[in-house]
Amino acid sequence: MLNTEGDNLLAFVLLVAFLREHQDLELEVDFQDGRIHAMRGPGGLELTLKPEHVVLVEDIEVINSLRVAISNAFYSKAPPKVAAATRPEDSIEVSEGKGNIREPEVVPQLAAESAVCDALDNLFKTFRECSTRMQTMDTRTWNSRLILSKPNMQTVRMHRDSGGVNGTFTLFEPLVDLSELKRQAEFAEREAERLKRLAEEEKQRKKEEDRRTKQEQKRLQKIQEQQARKEEERRLAAERKGKGKGKAKGKSKDKDKDKSSSAAAPQQNEDLEGGGKGKKGKQKGSGKDSGKSGKKGKKSSGASQQADAGAAAASSAAVQPPTPMMPGPFGMPIVPPPWVAVPDPSGRAYYWNQATGEVTWTKPSMPQAGMFFNPMAYPGSFCQ
Numbered sequence: 001m002l003n004t005e006g007d008n009l010l011a012f013v014l015l016v017a018f019l020r021e022h023q024d025l026e027l028e029v030d031f032q033d034g035r036i037h038a039m040r041g042p043g044g045l046e047l048t049l050k051p052e053h054v055v056l057v058e059d060i061e062v063i064n065s066l067r068v069a070i071s072n073a074f075y076s077k078a079p080p081k082v083a084a085a086t087r088p089e090d091s092i093e094v095s096e097g098k099g100n101i102r103e104p105e106v107v108p109q110l111a112a113e114s115a116v117c118d119a120l121d122n123l124f125k126t127f128r129e130c131s132t133r134m135q136t137m138d139t140r141t142w143n144s145r146l147i148l149s150k151p152n153m154q155t156v157r158m159h160r161d162s163g164g165v166n167g168t169f170t171l172f173e174p175l176v177d178l179s180e181l182k183r184q185a186e187f188a189e190r191e192a193e194r195l196k197r198l199a200e201e202e203k204q205r206k207k208e209e210d211r212r213t214k215q216e217q218k219r220l221q222k223i224q225e226q227q228a229r230k231e232e233e234r235r236l237a238a239e240r241k242g243k244g245k246g247k248a249k250g251k252s253k254d255k256d257k258d259k260s261s262s263a264a265a266p267q268q269n270e271d272l273e274g275g276g277k278g279k280k281g282k283q284k285g286s287g288k289d290s291g292k293s294g295k296k297g298k299k300s301s302g303a304s305q306q307a308d309a310g311a312a313a314a315s316s317a318a319v320q321p322p323t324p325m326m327p328g329p330f331g332m333p334i335v336p337p338p339w340v341a342v343p344d345p346s347g348r349a350y351y352w353n354q355a356t357g358e359v360t361w362t363k364p365s366m367p368q369a370g371m372f373f374n375p376m377a378y379p380g381s382f383c384q
Helices: 009-017 059-072 116-136 139-144 178-286 290-319 379-383
Strands: 026-030 035-040 046-048 153-157 339-343 349-353
Touching: 009 059, 009 116, 026 178, 059 116, 059 178, 153 178
Parallel strands: none
Antiparallel strands: 026 035, 026 153, 035 046, 339 349
16 A cells, blocks of 8 residues: 555655564665665565655664554553452352353553653654755765765664563564664774775885895895905905015015125226236336236235225125025035125125124134024024
8 A cells, every 4th residue: 555656755664663573674774874775564565765865774763762662551561460259249150161261361551651652753753854854964964974985785684583671571672773783884894994904004014124125135245245345356455465575575685686796896896907007016116026026916916806805895795784695505604693604796705793784804703612692583694
């Protein structure tokens, strides 16, 4: 008898308010805005609401208030015991086959006071306003209901079996609280977003940690490469420095040797020229004993040449300390330290004191018996 096109919304709500638990009742709800779009009753009866009819999940609480008021309007306690009959006419004679005795039972009775009228008036007022909510509800209030990020359409079975309170008689159990389901859906979405955000943060943290690890590995690798290059450069520099020192040392030794020989050679030439002049003078002065005097002149000239060569070697040794030489094929004289025997360019030995720098042609005397000297203080003397 009800129109299923939405014109009989109030009549369908009254049907919903009086349905028992064994009768089918389902609502199609969008939990994003909390709006009910369709109602399905017993026997396949279905009501699709019109766009201008805005029925919200809060309106189910109005229906529940009416169902509770109707249930509380019945006296559900055990009836009082009936007193025994005191008059004969009140008693009932029961003979075999002529009468039945009714067993006592709990019979619901109407309560003395009831809130059904107020609950019913509130239901009429609420659902009559459903067709004007599009004009009466402001945009801010409507947007505050949109907690979920996207539509969440669900079909909810509205009956819930509580079994009565303390086993008492209950005519109508309250329907499912859709407002609580909406809050649960909003909490579930917030929790899902929180878990997703944590997963993204964890992913980003791992990504950042991997990036820092790679950067640290690259940095350490770069440091190791730099250290390896520095070590290679130091090694090459040390090799070049060692080769340069060896060449410079050899050149300096050759240079000192050439300098000492070159210094002695001019002196020797000068002495030879002076000796020759002296010889000529003596030859002119004497003139007579040419044979003997010539021999003596030659001897004296040779002695003077040797003296001049020794002086030149001594002077060159004083200017540049001679380098001790290893013994030759016939060896050099053995002298006490710190003296060493050094050959001049002509091969003659002269003597050099390493401690004082003194140079002489006279061979130093050996130390007396019992005298002690430290051979390690003059390690160069033992090479002679």
